[in-house]
Amino acid sequence: MNHFDLRSGELWCEDVRLTALAAAVGTPFYVYSSATLERHYRVFREALDAFPRLGSPRIAYAVKANSNLSVLATLGRLGAGADTVSEGEIRRALAAGIPAERVVYSGVGKTAAELAFALDAGVDQINIESEPELTLIADLARRRGRRAAVVIRVNPDVGAGGHAKISTGTRESKFGVSLAEAERLYGLAAASPDLKALGVACHIGSQITDLAPLARAFALMRQFVERLRAGGRTVDRLDLGGGLGVPYFNQPDPPTPLDFAAMVDEVVGDLDVDLAFEPGRVIAANAGILVSRVIHVHERPEGRRFLVLDAAMNDLIRPAMYDAYHDIRAVSPRTGALTPYDVVGPVCETGDTFTRDRLLPPLASGDLVAFMSAGAYGAVMSSEYNTRPLIPEVLVRGEDWAVVRPRPSYEAMLAREPPAPWLSGSVTTAT
Numbered sequence: 001m002n003h004f005d006l007r008s009g010e011l012w013c014e015d016v017r018l019t020a021l022a023a024a025v026g027t028p029f030y031v032y033s034s035a036t037l038e039r040h041y042r043v044f045r046e047a048l049d050a051f052p053r054l055g056s057p058r059i060a061y062a063v064k065a066n067s068n069l070s071v072l073a074t075l076g077r078l079g080a081g082a083d084t085v086s087e088g089e090i091r092r093a094l095a096a097g098i099p100a101e102r103v104v105y106s107g108v109g110k111t112a113a114e115l116a117f118a119l120d121a122g123v124d125q126i127n128i129e130s131e132p133e134l135t136l137i138a139d140l141a142r143r144r145g146r147r148a149a150v151v152i153r154v155n156p157d158v159g160a161g162g163h164a165k166i167s168t169g170t171r172e173s174k175f176g177v178s179l180a181e182a183e184r185l186y187g188l189a190a191a192s193p194d195l196k197a198l199g200v201a202c203h204i205g206s207q208i209t210d211l212a213p214l215a216r217a218f219a220l221m222r223q224f225v226e227r228l229r230a231g232g233r234t235v236d237r238l239d240l241g242g243g244l245g246v247p248y249f250n251q252p253d254p255p256t257p258l259d260f261a262a263m264v265d266e267v268v269g270d271l272d273v274d275l276a277f278e279p280g281r282v283i284a285a286n287a288g289i290l291v292s293r294v295i296h297v298h299e300r301p302e303g304r305r306f307l308v309l310d311a312a313m314n315d316l317i318r319p320a321m322y323d324a325y326h327d328i329r330a331v332s333p334r335t336g337a338l339t340p341y342d343v344v345g346p347v348c349e350t351g352d353t354f355t356r357d358r359l360l361p362p363l364a365s366g367d368l369v370a371f372m373s374a375g376a377y378g379a380v381m382s383s384e385y386n387t388r389p390l391i392p393e394v395l396v397r398g399e400d401w402a403v404v405r406p407r408p409s410y411e412a413m414l415a416r417e418p419p420a421p422w423l424s425g426s427v428t429t430a431t
């Protein structure tokens with residue numbers, strides 16, 4: 001459920017009318033609903049809490065899905081932690097008021113400088129993805145005279161996810177280490193005076209709409225914890241990653257957080273371990289949309305009908321990158337027979353096609369359309385390709401709204417590129 005509803009046929013975000021918002025901030029823009037973000041977090045929390053054997057698992061929201069500071073602060077105030085993958089994301093989480101004790105740091109290529117930052121900030125858990133990383137973390141911790149709290153990320157060799165590019169749990173992928181290797185690394189971590197081996201982690205993919213592969217991976221993790229314990233190791237934490245999919249409207253509804261929690265309870269409920277989860281998409285995707293204006297409707301005499309929007313692949317890259325489906329809706333009521341449109345942006349490549357032959361009501365230049373379910377992996381993946389300014393992000397709460405990332409001016413964009421000294425006469429610098 002989300003808070004983007006039709007009132008008299010017009011699309012609203014909570015108590016804010018999107019046509020009015022478009023007039024105020026200009027298009028294109030992202031808009032997020034606080035009520036939906038909060039609801040999704042609570043639904044996930046309450047689903048886990050419905051199974052007492054699970055204890056009260058940590059929920060570290062995957063910052064990569066939507067890292068806007070106001071989004072992080074909205075979730076942080078509800079008690080969410082943060083799953084981060086770079087120094088920048090750690091800084092964002094801290095700046096949004098999420099304490100370091102709720103921050104998890106993962107990723108296959110954490111640099112020494114980033115790890116040093118994480119250790120100094122006191123993040124709660126660092127997920128180790130390889131042996132060289134283990135050595136590096138131990139080294140950095142030793143020099144600081146402290147022990148780094150770590151988990152070993154296992155690659156359980158279970159494939160899952162909405163697209164090959166977002167499947168992370170097979171042995172072909174760069175993430176984590178095999179079960180056998182994880183056992184060896186756990187031994188090294190447990191024996192190191194510079195590391196505190198907290199437990200183990202896995203994350204097998206994203207947009208997972210079938211619980212079976214997750215259950216398979218979690219069962220392997222369970223056996224692994226039992227094997228480590230049988231070998232005399234202490235294993236306090238089991239981080240089961242994120243990955244739960246959301247309905248993008250072109251597929252049957254995926255399992256709910258309650259279905260997910262019931263599966264978790266069945267597979268690891270009696271393991272007596274502190275559980276952690278890293279959900280991203282399931283919290284943020286349906287809490288945000290991208291609003292765009294139709295520039296032209298271009299009808300080719302020989303057939304195709306192009307809906308040319310002011311949003312492009314640089315603003316929302318998921319269709320170009322993963323062939324992702326986003327529901328597209330007219331923001332104001334439009335009546336008439338549904339007609340097939342190729343929905344495209346102004347960027348100069350054919351990849352800048354959001355969808356082909358999408359059935360939409362008749363639309364005209366100036367109309368507003370909304371890309372639904374764009375709150376996760378939308379704004380965070382945008383770029384300034386074709387020197388298109390990053391588009392604003394707006395957060396709504398009831399009838400209030402705030403621009404939580406403004407559109408930069410062209411002057412500000414150009415001023416970020418100081419000319420090489422030998423060219424300074426030829427480039428006009430912004431004042």
Ligand code: LLP
Nearest residue numbers: 062203206207242243244278279280281377
């Ligand atoms: N934990 C780890 C270690 C991850 O790599 C990810 C996502 C998550 C948690 C959160 O997964 P989620 O709950 O959001 O599925 N850009 C792609 C998705 C990339 C996901 C990367 N990792 C897309 O637009 O579909």
